[in-house]
Amino acid sequence: MTNIVHARSLQKSYGSFQALKNVDLDIPEGSICGLIGPNGAGKTTTLKALIGLCDVEGDLLVAGRDPRVDRHKLMEDVCFIADVGILPKWLKVSQVIDYVDGVHPKFHREKALQLLSTTSIPSNKRIKELSKGMVTQLHLALVMSIDVSLLVLDEPTLGLDIIYRKEFYDRLLNDFYDGNRTIIISTHQVEEIETLLSHLVFINAGTIVLNAAMTDLEDSFTEVIVSPELRSAADALHPIHERELLGKKSYTFEGVPRAELKQFGELFTPSVADLFVAKLKDANHG
Amino acid sequence: MKNIFLKNRYTLLLTVLAVYVLVLVIEGAITGREAKVVKFDNPFFDLNLNNFEEFMDNRD
Amino acid sequence: MDKFALNQFLTLLKREVLEHRNLFVLAPAFLALLLLFAAFWISKQFPRDQLASGVAYLAMLFDGLSPVDMAPVFMIGAIPFVFLLYTCAFVYLMNSLYQDRRDLSVLFWQSMPVSNLKTVLSKVVTIAAVAPFFYIAVLFGVYLIAMIWLTLLGIQFDIEIVGIGYMFLAAVVSLVFVYLSAIVTALWLFPSVGWLLLFSAFAKRTPFMWAAGVFILVGFLEDFLFGSQYLANWVESRANPNQYVIFSFGDLVDRLFNYDMLFGIFVGAILIAGAVLMRRFTD
Numbered sequence: 128m129t130n131i132v133h134a135r136s137l138q139k140s141y142g143s144f145q146a147l148k149n150v151d152l153d154i155p156e157g158s159i160c161g162l163i164g165p166n167g168a169g170k171t172t173t174l175k176a177l178i179g180l181c182d183v184e185g186d187l188l189v190a191g192r193d194p195r196v197d198r199h200k201l202m203e204d205v206c207f208i209a210d211v212g213i214l215p216k217w218l219k220v221s222q223v224i225d226y227v228d229g230v231h232p233k234f235h236r237e238k239a240l241q242l243l244s245t246t247s248i249p250s251n252k253r254i255k256e257l258s259k260g261m262v263t264q265l266h267l268a269l270v271m272s273i274d275v276s277l278l279v280l281d282e283p284t285l286g287l288d289i290i291y292r293k294e295f296y297d298r299l300l301n302d303f304y305d306g307n308r309t310i311i312i313s314t315h316q317v318e319e320i321e322t323l324l325s326h327l328v329f330i331n332a333g334t335i336v337l338n339a340a341m342t343d344l345e346d347s348f349t350e351v352i353v354s355p356e357l358r359s360a361a362d363a364l365h366p367i368h369e370r371e372l373l374g375k376k377s378y379t380f381e382g383v384p385r386a387e388l389k390q391f392g393e394l395f396t397p398s399v400a401d402l403f404v405a406k407l408k409d410a411n412h413g
Numbered sequence: 414m415k416n417i418f419l420k421n422r423y424t425l426l427l428t429v430l431a432v433y434v435l436v437l438v439i440e441g442a443i444t445g446r447e448a449k450v451v452k453f454d455n456p457f458f459d460l461n462l463n464n465f466e467e468f469m470d471n472r473d
Numbered sequence: 474m475d476k477f478a479l480n481q482f483l484t485l486l487k488r489e490v491l492e493h494r495n496l497f498v499l500a501p502a503f504l505a506l507l508l509l510f511a512a513f514w515i516s517k518q519f520p521r522d523q524l525a526s527g528v529a530y531l532a533m534l535f536d537g538l539s540p541v542d543m544a545p546v547f548m549i550g551a552i553p554f555v556f557l558l559y560t561c562a563f564v565y566l567m568n569s570l571y572q573d574r575r576d577l578s579v580l581f582w583q584s585m586p587v588s589n590l591k592t593v594l595s596k597v598v599t600i601a602a603v604a605p606f607f608y609i610a611v612l613f614g615v616y617l618i619a620m621i622w623l624t625l626l627g628i629q630f631d632i633e634i635v636g637i638g639y640m641f642l643a644a645v646v647s648l649v650f651v652y653l654s655a656i657v658t659a660l661w662l663f664p665s666v667g668w669l670l671l672f673s674a675f676a677k678r679t680p681f682m683w684a685a686g687v688f689i690l691v692g693f694l695e696d697f698l699f700g701s702q703y704l705a706n707w708v709e710s711r712a713n714p715n716q717y718v719i720f721s722f723g724d725l726v727d728r729l730f731n732y733d734m735l736f737g738i739f740v741g742a743i744l745i746a747g748a749v750l751m752r753r754f755t756d
Binding site: 436437 | 671675687691694695699701703704706707736739740743744746747750751753754
């Protein structure tokens with residue numbers, strides 16, 4: 128399995144603030160990878176670095192190219208959607224289609240028009256006159272009409288109604304994803320995408336806290352509700368996180384074989400959201 | 414080398430400005446440049462509409 | 474250049490015009506309307522037969538004269554448009570690589586497979602060749618309206634109007650010279666174009682303050698470090714307005730193939746290269 132993203136020791140500072148601290152990242156081709164982190168963690172910086180919109184130090188190869196040097200060549204194979212506000216507001220819908228048609232060698236105009244015909248977006252309106260949801264629909268329609276091998280999405284559904292959000296992910300999975308294409312998506316609305324993901328990356332304060340395939344999570348992470356008398360035994364196994372769950376205590380373990388944990392009670396794999404909180408708290412405690 | 418002058422926008426600006434000034438200074442030193450207006454010979458610079466007819470006759 | 478690359482560049486130029494239609498189309502159109510209105514109002518101050526005899530005089534004067542030789546006379550009519558063009562050009566260049574970073578649309582533009590070099594070159598070509606074309610087109614409209622009005626006046630007073638046709642042809646040829654002058658000016662001021670683009674790409678805020686401030690600073694530094702004033706010399710050399718206008722095709726050759734022009738293009742290219750590299754710092 129080749130990696131479509133290969134990053135080593137990425138660093139980025141804004142003045143005295145270090146947005147990325149020695150980030151190593153490999154993302155396999157054909158995966159749907161979630162980049163999860165709190166605000167200010169470095170998600171946007173990482174994603175912008177992948178497409179050459181942010182200059183970073185370190186080794187970085189995306190689809191075999193260095194985005195800092197070959198951005199325009201890379202953009203023939205990669206598309207980017209940021210949280211809605213980036214389509215130029217003064218352009219008309221028809222003009223933005225003409226523009227992409229004129230500059231992108233892999234754009235299929237007929238497909239874009241066909242996709243747009245299923246929406247209620249009028250082609251002679253300016254983008255500033257469209258609702259947020261329509262702008263995302265438009266941008267997605269454009270992106271889906273391009274033969275890209277990688278799609279980078281930075282909080283694409285931020286601020287959208289649930290109907291637009293659901294439709295967005297529907298289209299993404301059913302019409303765009305074909306097993307060969309890669310999707311990297313950042314969000315802090317973890318619950319919405321956890322069922323889509325094949326790969327998970329947690330980032331916090333500029334550092335990668337977790338990088339794993341979803342199928343491996345079950346092997347590495349276990350959550351168990353521990354009754355009071357067994358708690359000291361459970362503590363001895365160094366759980367990464369504890370939380371109250373309906374009056375009982377739930378422990379999360381990393382790297383501890385399930386055979387050892389069976390004694391404490393029923394085992395289950397933590398949800399991505401719970402795992403995220405667990406890893407974050409673990410990282411904070413050092 | 415590239416990592417130094419392409420490190421950030423400020424280092425790049427300084428590099429470009431340094432090259433720019435050096436080129437100007439070296440050229441000026443070599444050619445002995447002084448402030449002068451390059452003279453382009455053209456009769457219309459002397460055109461005065463009151464003497465238009467006279468001007469027309471002179472041209473022919 | 475292959476067909477796709479050419480088409481891509483034309484798409485970039487089209488974007489510039491659409492994005493700045495206020496500067497390139499509406500501004501000259503508004504000026505044209507203003508001037509036509511002023512001309513119309515002025516003409517109303519004179520009795521029509523006096524106007525007619527003026528028209529008759531002009532028609533007689535221009536009858537039979539070569540439009541190419543007479544064209545320079547009509548370039549005077551372009552003066553207000555030229556001032557407007559260069560004001561708009563300054564605003565355009567200062568904003569060209571700055572505005573899209575401010576409103577974040579740069580994230581869209583840079584997600585397209587268009588190199589930084591092509592992006593910056595499209596701005597240069599727009600201001601040097603495309604914007605002047607729109608100004609010329611508007612001015613053509615003005616001259617056409619003027620010609621029609623003079624012809625109607627001539628017919629009304631039974632004046633020999635062939636000369637008006639000669640005037641119009643000379644006016645049209647003057648537009649060609651104005652257009653070529655605009656291109657020559659852009660090349661002659663290539664270092665200034667490069668300077669504005671560089672700071673448009675560099676500044677996070679107030680690009681004009683950076684462009685102006687650093688320019689003054691560089692002038693002082695040159696004197697301080699090298700004891701020379703070559704930058705000031707160049708500015709002074711370029712300050713004479715006579716250099717910017719061409720009145721004949723022979724002038725064009727003189728302007729383009731002289732050392733000062735070619736050196737200016739070389740220096741401008743250094744600054745433009747800086748703007749292209751600066752474009753990678755979009756944050």
